[in-house]
Amino acid sequence: MSVKMALAEKGIKYEVFEEEAATFPVVKTDLLLRSNPVRKQVPVLIHRGLPVAESLVILEYIEETWPASEELDLRKALLPQSPYERSAAQFWADFCNKKFWETSLLIMKKLDGEQIQAWNDTAQLYITLDREMSKLPYGKPFFFGEHLTIPDLVLAPLVSWITVYEGLANRKFPDAKECPRLAEWLDAISMHPNVKCSIADPRMLLDNAIRFQQRLRDKAI
Numbered sequence: 001m002s003v004k005m006a007l008a009e010k011g012i013k014y015e016v017f018e019e020e021a022a023t024f025p026v027v028k029t030d031l032l033l034r035s036n037p038v039r040k041q042v043p044v045l046i047h048r049g050l051p052v053a054e055s056l057v058i059l060e061y062i063e064e065t066w067p068a069s070e071e072l073d074l075r076k077a078l079l080p081q082s083p084y085e086r087s088a089a090q091f092w093a094d095f096c097n098k099k100f101w102e103t104s105l106l107i108m109k110k111l112d113g114e115q116i117q118a119w120n121d122t123a124q125l126y127i128t129l130d131r132e133m134s135k136l137p138y139g140k141p142f143f144f145g146e147h148l149t150i151p152d153l154v155l156a157p158l159v160s161w162i163t164v165y166e167g168l169a170n171r172k173f174p175d176a177k178e179c180p181r182l183a184e185w186l187d188a189i190s191m192h193p194n195v196k197c198s199i200a201d202p203r204m205l206l207d208n209a210i211r212f213q214q215r216l217r218d219k220a221i
Contacts, residue, residue: 001156001157001160001198001199001200002055002059002153002154002156002157003043003045003055003058003059003062004016004197004198005148005153005156005194005195005198006058006059006062006063006078006150006153007062008194008197008198009076009078009148009153009194010062010066010076010078011076012062012066017029017031019032019042028040032044034051035051035053036051036053038053039053039054041053043055043058044058045058045061045062047061047065055097055154056093056094056097056150056154059078059093059150059153059154060150062078063077063078063079063150075146075147076147077147077149078148078149078150078153079149079150080138080144080149085138085144088136089143089144089149089150089151090150092143092151093150093151093154095151096129096151096154096155097154099125100122100125100129100155101154103118103121103122103125104118104122104125104161104165106118106121106122107119107122107164107165107168107169108164108165108168108209108212108213109212109216111213111216111217115168115169116169119165119169119171122165123171123173123174126173126174126179126182127174127178127179129155129182130174130178130179130180130181130182130183131181133181133182133185134180134181140181140184140185140188141184141185141187141188141189142185142188142189143185148189148192148194148195152185152189155189156189156195156199157199157200158186159186159189159190159195159199159202160199160200160201160202160205161202161205162186162202163202163203163205163206164202164205164206164209167206167209167210168206168209168210168213
């Protein structure tokens with residue numbers, strides 16, 4: 001989802017080759033196995049015949065390959081201009097990618113007490129994000145003001161996944177009263193046209209997650 005958003009922000013046309021993830025066992029295509037033989041995972045961006053793997057690596061590749069070079073084009077920059085702000089953006093992108101997503105996906109990958117612990121850890125990270133985003137001096141509604149940057153794109157799939165996590169755990173994330181900055185960000189990101197056209201259907205993700213958990217209970221995974 002994040003890669004599609006980045007390409008849309010840059011105005012780059014692309015073709016999508018989907019992998020079938022709903023079946024079990026998952027059968028991965030030869031194209032994926034050739035393009036990402038180490039991790040064997042999506043997403044992979046193939047540009048001029050060369051594969052680039054892993055979401056965050058791809059986002060940085062897109063920014064470097066199609067940089068914002070003219071004054072009117074700066075709104076399409078996925079990283080801020082100053083070295084300090086770029087480092088701050090890279091920090092938050094890394095935090096969201098490694099800490100938030102790796103923790104929150106355990107809500108789907110774990111059961112019972114371990115799932116509750118994953119939910120509690122994720123909710124605490126959610127609160128931490130809200131608190132620290134509130135301190136950022138770059139404007140609103142996104143991490144760095146009015147335009148999307150890489151940390152926004154990394155976190156943006158939460159628009160879909162929040163439904164999955166709440167559905168699996170039968171709990172709710174902190175509301176706008178408790179986490180106003182993150183609530184404002186979620187409202188803005190969910191309405192952004194390049195996010196809306198790239199985001200996955202939450203119901204489909206939830207259905208797939210429920211089937212995944214059933215296999216866990218059946219010890220099929």
